[in-house]
Amino acid sequence: MFKGIPAVTHVGNSRGPYVYMFFVTYYFAAVLLISPVIVRFDEKKQRFAVKRCNVFQQIGCLMVQILSSISAVKMLQGMWSHMVANPGYIGAYFDFFNGVILHCYSITIIYFNWFRLEKFDDFLKSLQENLLVRQSNMALWKAKLLPAFFWCLTFYMAYIWSLIVFQIQFSSWDGFVASQNSAVMELFGQRAVFLTPTGLGILAIIGKFYHGFYIHLPHNVFGTVGLFCAYYLAKEFSKMILKEEDVSPEVLKLYKDYKITLKSVNAILTPFNLHFVSMTLTYHSIHLFDALNTTVPLWKINTYLYIMYLANFLYLPVKTLLIVKQNMKKLLWNNQNYRNLSMGQLKVILDDFQSDSLAVKGGRSFTINSMFSGKVIQQLIYYSMLNTVANQAIAI
Numbered sequence: 001m002f003k004g005i006p007a008v009t010h011v012g013n014s015r016g017p018y019v020y021m022f023f024v025t026y027y028f029a030a031v032l033l034i035s036p037v038i039v040r041f042d043e044k045k046q047r048f049a050v051k052r053c054n055v056f057q058q059i060g061c062l063m064v065q066i067l068s069s070i071s072a073v074k075m076l077q078g079m080w081s082h083m084v085a086n087p088g089y090i091g092a093y094f095d096f097f098n099g100v101i102l103h104c105y106s107i108t109i110i111y112f113n114w115f116r117l118e119k120f121d122d123f124l125k126s127l128q129e130n131l132l133v134r135q136s137n138m139a140l141w142k143a144k145l146l147p148a149f150f151w152c153l154t155f156y157m158a159y160i161w162s163l164i165v166f167q168i169q170f171s172s173w174d175g176f177v178a179s180q181n182s183a184v185m186e187l188f189g190q191r192a193v194f195l196t197p198t199g200l201g202i203l204a205i206i207g208k209f210y211h212g213f214y215i216h217l218p219h220n221v222f223g224t225v226g227l228f229c230a231y232y233l234a235k236e237f238s239k240m241i242l243k244e245e246d247v248s249p250e251v252l253k254l255y256k257d258y259k260i261t262l263k264s265v266n267a268i269l270t271p272f273n274l275h276f277v278s279m280t281l282t283y284h285s286i287h288l289f290d291a292l293n294t295t296v297p298l299w300k301i302n303t304y305l306y307i308m309y310l311a312n313f314l315y316l317p318v319k320t321l322l323i324v325k326q327n328m329k330k331l332l333w334n335n336q337n338y339r340n341l342s343m344g345q346l347k348v349i350l351d352d353f354q355s356d357s358l359a360v361k362g363g364r365s366f367t368i369n370s371m372f373s374g375k376v377i378q379q380l381i382y383y384s385m386l387n388t389v390a391n392q393a394i395a396i
Contacts, residue, residue: 016133017143018233019048019124021225025147026050033060034210034217035113039124047128050121065110067207068214070187072103075211091286098282105275106214109222119267126264130257136236147225153305154213154220160302161212168205177201183208219279220309223272227316230265230360233258234320238327247337252345258324259358266361273362276313281379284310288384314376317360317368324358 029035036058042049079099083092162168169175180201187204237258244251291303332338352358356367
């Protein structure tokens with residue numbers, strides 16, 4: 001028997017635990033009217049698949065997206081006006097392009113959730129139909145708790161964003177009414193009469209809050225859950241192969257399954273990774289040290305959370321790559337197992353090591369390895385420090 005794979009399926013569930021990461025992710029998205037789709041078990045297909053929510057949830061989701069889109073357009077208009085009014089300030093250009101990146105990708109998520117469901121459904125299918133994921137030892141509670149934690153964290157960050165950036169006051173009723181008036185003036189260009197709490201002002205507040213939610217969602221939830229999925233897959237694969245004494249056909253089959261699964265994860269992660277790198281370079285290259293030195297306590301907490309997400313993005317994929325490469329090398333060198341492989345099999349594995357095809361990627365644009373992470377950190381620190389010093393010199 002192949003010792004690296006348990007004889008029975010995971011806790012009686014033939015689908016494996018990883019699909020539950022995305023089951024919980026899209027459950028929250030549907031309940032909070034972020035997404036018009038949800039992940040459910042399909043009796044016909046006998047697997048988890050993407051399903052449309054009921055018509056009332058879809059209508060609610062559409063209304064929320066329209067309101068948040070209006071708020072996004074108004075913010076971009078403000079950034080554009082600031083850039084035009086300050087042609088000599090390079091930071092205004094970075095801020096505008098950062099805003100464009102943030103909002104364009106939010107629109108992309110909306111588009112794919114409405115019109116390109118087959119791409120995500122294909123990913124779910126691949127995540128349930130190979131040996132590695134179906135025989136995983138990962139606890140179901142961990143697979144469910146991880147996305148739930150990131151949803152709660154993102155909700156908190158969006159709330160702080162509403163307080164600091166949009167200046168919405170929740171501490172008193174008078175302050176909240178004033179915030180509604182301001183939001184209505186900004187979004188709809190007119191002051192509403194608030195006869196009931198469900199008036200136009202409430203809609204304006206909802207639009208601004210969800211606007212902040214959509215800004216944080218792409219990487220903080222969807223992208224990060226994908227990164228952890230890749231990381232835990234690498235750990236599972238490594239544990240299985242290290243139990244083996246030689247490179248058997250079963251190990252090679254497991255290795256092939258791992259590459260297939262990682263490829264499907266990369267297909268989903270690529271737009272999130274491209275978005276996060278572009279957003280990070282345009283924001284932290286200018287505001288890294290300014291944000292860390294802020295004196296506003298609530299915003300400082302958000303800033304530290306942004307840095308933690310950045311550190312996780314630069315560290316976790318590198319760890320994922322190193323785990324697989326190191327443990328595959330151990331297996332190959334153990335008792336000189338590489339001698340038992342054909343030249344073609346050995347060449348494929350060595351080419352995978354050399355080309356970093358075992359890595360998390362941003363499509364064809366970049367591969368997240370130690371060299372890439374080091375360059376990003378170097379550029380962020382250098383340009384942000386340069387901007388801070390320049391601003392101090394101008395102030396003097």
